[in-house]
Amino acid sequence: MSGLEELLQSKVLVATTDGRIFVGTLRGFDQMCNIILEHTVEREFNAQRGVVIVALGLYIIKGENIAVVGSVDPEIDESMDLSQIMCDPLPKIAV
Amino acid sequence: MLFYSFFKTLVDKEVVVELKNDLCITGTLHSVDQFLNIKLLDISVAEPEKYPHMVSVKTCFIRGSVVRYVRLNPAFVDTELLQDASRREANNIKGAA
Numbered sequence: 001m002s003g004l005e006e007l008l009q010s011k012v013l014v015a016t017t018d019g020r021i022f023v024g025t026l027r028g029f030d031q032m033c034n035i036i037l038e039h040t041v042e043r044e045f046n047a048q049r050g051v052v053i054v055a056l057g058l059y060i061i062k063g064e065n066i067a068v069v070g071s072v073d074p075e076i077d078e079s080m081d082l083s084q085i086m087c088d089p090l091p092k093i094a095v
Numbered sequence: 096m097l098f099y100s101f102f103k104t105l106v107d108k109e110v111v112v113e114l115k116n117d118l119c120i121t122g123t124l125h126s127v128d129q130f131l132n133i134k135l136l137d138i139s140v141a142e143p144e145k146y147p148h149m150v151s152v153k154t155c156f157i158r159g160s161v162v163r164y165v166r167l168n169p170a171f172v173d174t175e176l177l178q179d180a181s182r183r184e185a186n187n188i189k190g191a192a
Contacts, residue, residue, distance in 0.1 A: 003126055003134040003156040013152055017161060019116065021148050033132070033158055045148060067114060067161040070138075070152030077151035085147050091116040093161055 004029045007071050012037070014061060015068040017093040021045065023072065024059065033063030043082065045089045051082035067093060097184045101177060102127040102165075110135070111166035112157055118146055120155065131159035 007026050014022045014037065024037030040059040044052040102124070111121045112133060119142075122135030134156050140146050149155070 003128060003132055007154075007156065013149060015148065017116075043148075063158070064160070066158050067116070068120075068149070068155050068157050070149055070155035072151050073153050076153075080151060087145065087147055090118065090146065090148055093115045 004033070004035070004069060007069060011072045011074065011077075013068075013070045013072050014066060015070075015090055016061065016065045017067050017095065018065065019090040019092045021090070022056070022059065022061070024056075026069070030063075033066050035061050035063070035066065035069065037061065045085070045087055047086055047088050049086070051085050053082065096129070097180055098131065099127065099129050101180075102131065102133075105167065105171055108168070108171050111141075111164075112162055113164040113166065114157070114161050115163045116161075120149075120157065122155070125154075128159075131162065133157045133159065133162065133165070 010026060012024065012026045021043040022037060022040050023043060024040035026035060027038050028036040037059045040056040042054045042056055044054060046052060105124050106126065108124055109121065110124050111119055113119045118140060120135060120138050120140055122138035125134040125136045127133050136154050138153060138155055140149055143150060
C-alpha cells in the first residue's frame, strides 16, 4: 500500500466504482484503501450540459468503492474548460 | 504471493491495465503491492475522446479489485519460468494441506 503515500497532501482525482469522479486533497488513507479527501468537489460528467462541479467538503470514501486515485497535474487541470467537455460519466463497475 | 513477485519483476516496464469498466490505462509500472494494487506513471487513457475524465492525471494508483486484465509485452515474460514457479507453488500448497 505504499502507492498512495506519494500522493498524500496533493490534489487527487478519485474515480469510484459507480463511475463518479471526485477531486480533492488527499489527507489520509489506510490498508483497505479508505481515503480522506479535503475540499472535495464532484465532477458530474454529462453528455448534454458539460461538466457540473458540486462542492462537497470533507469526505471519507470507503476503499471498496474506489477504482482509481490519480494525482492531478495542476497546469493541465487549470487549462481545461470543464464546462465544454460533454461526455457520459465513466461506466460503473459491476460488483 | 507468486503473482505479486511476478509483477515486481515488471516494474519500470510499460503495461496496459484494463479495468472492469472497460477503461484501458497505459503507463509505466511503478509499484505493486500484495493486493495487486498497481501504481502507474506517465499514463494515457485509450479513447481519450470517449473518456476525457482523467486527462489531467499523469500518475495513478489503481485498486487491484477493479483490474480485469494487465496486458504485457510477451518479451518481458519468461512463460516457462512462470509455469515452473506456478507448479512449485501449487505443490507447496498441496504439501501444506
